[in-house]
Amino acid sequence: MLFKDELIGFYRSKVMIMLLVGLPALTLLMYYLAPDLGDMPMARFTAILVSAVAALLASTMLSVTIINERSRGVYDLFVIRPIRRTDLVMAKFLAVVVCVLSASILAILLGQAYDWYSGAAMDWAALGDPLMITVAMTCISCAAAVLIGSVFRSVLIGVIVTVYGGNELAAIVVMPALTESFTVEATLALSLAVTAVVLAIGAYVFKGRVSC
Amino acid sequence: MEAIEIRDLVKCYGANVAVDHVNMSIDEGEIYGLIGPNGAGKSTIIRALLGIMTYDRGAVRVAGVDLRARDARERVRIGYLPQQAAFQEWRTVESALIALGRLSGMDGTRLNTRIDEVLEQLGIEEYRKIRVGKLSGGTLQKLGLAQAIVHEPMVLIMDEPMAALDPSSRYQFKQVVREMRDAGTTVLFSSHILTDVEDLADKVGLLIQGMMRYSGPVSGLERLATMRSELVIELADDACKCGSLDIPGVDIHRPSSRIIVANIDDPERWDEITPCILESLVAAGCKVQGMSRTRPSLEDVYMKAVGGSQ
Numbered sequence: 054m055l056f057k058d059e060l061i062g063f064y065r066s067k068v069m070i071m072l073l074v075g076l077p078a079l080t081l082l083m084y085y086l087a088p089d090l091g092d093m094p095m096a097r098f099t100a101i102l103v104s105a106v107a108a109l110l111a112s113t114m115l116s117v118t119i120i121n122e123r124s125r126g127v128y129d130l131f132v133i134r135p136i137r138r139t140d141l142v143m144a145k146f147l148a149v150v151v152c153v154l155s156a157s158i159l160a161i162l163l164g165q166a167y168d169w170y171s172g173a174a175m176d177w178a179a180l181g182d183p184l185m186i187t188v189a190m191t192c193i194s195c196a197a198a199v200l201i202g203s204v205f206r207s208v209l210i211g212v213i214v215t216v217y218g219g220n221e222l223a224a225i226v227v228m229p230a231l232t233e234s235f236t237v238e239a240t241l242a243l244s245l246a247v248t249a250v251v252l253a254i255g256a257y258v259f260k261g262r263v264s265c
Numbered sequence: 266m267e268a269i270e271i272r273d274l275v276k277c278y279g280a281n282v283a284v285d286h287v288n289m290s291i292d293e294g295e296i297y298g299l300i301g302p303n304g305a306g307k308s309t310i311i312r313a314l315l316g317i318m319t320y321d322r323g324a325v326r327v328a329g330v331d332l333r334a335r336d337a338r339e340r341v342r343i344g345y346l347p348q349q350a351a352f353q354e355w356r357t358v359e360s361a362l363i364a365l366g367r368l369s370g371m372d373g374t375r376l377n378t379r380i381d382e383v384l385e386q387l388g389i390e391e392y393r394k395i396r397v398g399k400l401s402g403g404t405l406q407k408l409g410l411a412q413a414i415v416h417e418p419m420v421l422i423m424d425e426p427m428a429a430l431d432p433s434s435r436y437q438f439k440q441v442v443r444e445m446r447d448a449g450t451t452v453l454f455s456s457h458i459l460t461d462v463e464d465l466a467d468k469v470g471l472l473i474q475g476m477m478r479y480s481g482p483v484s485g486l487e488r489l490a491t492m493r494s495e496l497v498i499e500l501a502d503d504a505c506k507c508g509s510l511d512i513p514g515v516d517i518h519r520p521s522s523r524i525i526v527a528n529i530d531d532p533e534r535w536d537e538i539t540p541c542i543l544e545s546l547v548a549a550g551c552k553v554q555g556m557s558r559t560r561p562s563l564e565d566v567y568m569k570a571v572g573g574s575q
Contacts, residue, residue: 054364054367054368055368058364062353062355062356065355066355122351122353125351126347126349126351127351127352127353129317129345129347129351130345130347130350130351130352130365130412131365131368132317133315133316133317133338133343133345134338134365134368134369135336135338135339135368135369135370136338136368
């Protein structure tokens, strides 16, 4: 129930509206402005761009939300009810990841539609790797955002640490795939393991910090 | 049976003792007002009671259950209204009540009926579809009370609930709290608005510097502050000569020719001293037309008790 609730919340948020409209628009703009793309189809370009942007947006949105809600005392009304405190952040984490990945997939599909319309070659297989990288980076960044949101009380510090900490952590984990030292599948598996560890620490810290 | 029981509660923030061996008990169906100056420890006690704050020593039970226990919240339905109720701003009034009602274990028709009831009780039906972020402070606080009572709690705990409300909203708020009490809910609230405490509370607790200076009926506070009671006697004519009246423990003065005021040092001796005063006046040839007793207000008592401690 909490997950569904959070999903509705993020889906209706201004950030999501900007993401759903802004991400395809940004991609289109970059596609035309970027030099030397050669014959790269729009969908593949979108997938690469999205892998870089989605994690950053998702994690920043998540850490800011947690810091804001914690400092305003929103969770007080939840924790006096028969639910586990860790469920609150788990629901939030899943909701943000699902929302941002949905927006990313939508942007990629729009890219494919553009390629189809313009008669360019449509290569579904080429979208798989960037999409897996997007999932990996988004999961790690969001898990780090849960931890950061639970530790810091200042939104500004939270955002800075999320951008330079959470996303750097995600970049380090996926780096072997980008340098082709690891397969993308192995990197995704490693990323999910790192996500589970960081998320567990974040949820533990949240449990201790909220309302005390 | 005791709905709330606090035994020897101690909470420290570093070297600062915020709550110092506090004892308190509230019976089922009672309204208990917690008063005291800023920093006295009222909110700390409330948060310890709710199980959302750790404490260093003592025992806290709500309906016999320690709310820090794993399944405590399934066994005890609690309503909580913080000083400033905060909600996720994307929610509408209705969705906030649905979400918090469901998390409290309610669902379906019963929840919808209760939401209709509480919105009507608090006069905020028109805001049902409005986003929380667009509500005024007073309406937000009413929504706070709505979420606190929507699941028909056994115990309702409120921290400075009426501080941000206008007089008519405060009146409405008090009505709802009384209705909850009449339905069997035990209510604990803290407040700086002493007239509200006087209006609502069956019992009162006075906290000063983390210590419970008094816990009991509102009238008992007078004893703590040893304030005088005043007997105002109205005379039928100007002929009364009461200059010679001398009763131990009573100061008599005459602000006008037809009014005599007797200040009684010990309010406990009221029943014994009042007949003496009247007999003495009649013996002095005074014709008594009427009399009334003026008790010190809670504010007078509070100021004396708090002022004396600082």
